Amino acid sequence: MEEQQAQSGEGGAWAVIRLEEVAKTYDLGEVQVHALRGVSLEIGRGEFVAIMGASGSGKSTLMNILGCLDKPTRGRYFLDGVDVSGMSKAELARIRNRKLGFVFQQFNLLSRTSALENVELPTVYAGIAPEERTRRAREALARVGLAEREGHYPSQLSGGQQQRVAIARALVNKPQIVLADEPTGNLDSRTSVEIMDILQRLNEEQGLTVVIVTHEADIAHYAKRAIEFRDGRIRRDRPIEERLIAREVLPTLPAPEGPEAEKPEAGAAPAKDAAPVAPRA
Ligand SMILES: Nc1ncnc2c1ncn2[C@@H]1O[C@H](COP(=O)(O)OP(=O)(O)OP(=O)(O)O)[C@@H](O)[C@H]1O
Ligand SMILES: [Mg+2]
Numbered sequence: 001m002e003e004q005q006a007q008s009g010e011g012g013a014w015a016v017i018r019l020e021e022v023a024k025t026y027d028l029g030e031v032q033v034h035a036l037r038g039v040s041l042e043i044g045r046g047e048f049v050a051i052m053g054a055s056g057s058g059k060s061t062l063m064n065i066l067g068c069l070d071k072p073t074r075g076r077y078f079l080d081g082v083d084v085s086g087m088s089k090a091e092l093a094r095i096r097n098r099k100l101g102f103v104f105q106q107f108n109l110l111s112r113t114s115a116l117e118n119v120e121l122p123t124v125y126a127g128i129a130p131e132e133r134t135r136r137a138r139e140a141l142a143r144v145g146l147a148e149r150e151g152h153y154p155s156q157l158s159g160g161q162q163q164r165v166a167i168a169r170a171l172v173n174k175p176q177i178v179l180a181d182e183p184t185g186n187l188d189s190r191t192s193v194e195i196m197d198i199l200q201r202l203n204e205e206q207g208l209t210v211v212i213v214t215h216e217a218d219i220a221h222y223a224k225r226a227i228e229f230r231d232g233r234i235r236r237d238r239p240i241e242e243r244l245i246a247r248e249v250l251p252t253l254p255a256p257e258g259p260e261a262e263k264p265e266a267g268a269a270p271a272k273d274a275a276p277v278a279p280r281a
Pocket of ligand 2: 059060061
């Protein structure tokens with residue numbers, strides 16, 4: 001019957017990501033670390049999900065599996081309807097390049113390479129013709145508002161600008177899903193909201209599915225749904241009520257060049273143009 005598609009309401013064909021009882025155990029010889037202990041989850045096309053939970057609860061392990069960077073020890077992962085859990089490394093790499101874009105906490109840009117070349121890199125692996133590569137990279141940089149910075153090296157850009165380059169790089173192969181592990185973890189509060197603005201626009205205007213990991217409850221409020229992990233399991237999964245819209249919040253924040261010291265929680269956050277930006281413990 002129609003049962004298998006309709007099980008969980010909007011499940012089945014609707015889900016661009018579907019995990020069935022996924023477990024991940026790291027085998028360290030003497031010890032086995034059960035990083036994920038049976039996670040079942042569906043994420044629909046066009047969703048914007050925040051993954052939350054204490055340090056060590058399995059968030060990055062989950063993201064690595066969603067991103068086809070790692071395979072589950074048990075369970076199955078359907079990406080866009082295709083079971084990828086048994087695929088070879090080469091097949092996973094191909095899927096990753098075609099369907100997924102990644103953004104990391106530390107930006108992970110090549111330092112001696114211009115913004116434009118950083119953004120172009122994934123198109124090289126995707127085998128796109130050189131003129132087309134540059135065209136696409138310029139288009140992606142324009143989408144994150146950095147068209148006029150294409151010749152800059154990462155050291156010549158602020159933390160927020162570097163993260164925008166990283167987002168452009170994630171977009172250049174036109175993925176269906178963007179996965180971001182703590183994308184605002186190294187940024188001050190205003191810059192964090194600017195990054196959330198870009199992600200919200202991509203989600204709304206391009207229908208991109210966005211999954212981010214964040215420790216910060218206020219950042220999770222820009223998502224549409226929050227999934228909280230504890231000890232490798234989903235503890236809570238709920239829609240965000242009173243969602244924040246970054247485009248509306250930005251005008252209420254102090255101007256970018258204004259002194260950070262005004263804000264009570266800004267003491268520990270690096271100023272926007274201060275370099276280098278220290279990673280959070
Ligand atoms: N490559 C690995 N080898 C062995 N154990 C690992 C590995 N990666 C993660 N772990 C362990 O798996 C558990 C989950 O780690 P994970 O990195 O997924 O947590 P997290 O929720 O992302 O934490 P954080 O918020 O600190 O980034 C932890 O106990 C961690 O020590
Ligand atoms: Mg992590």
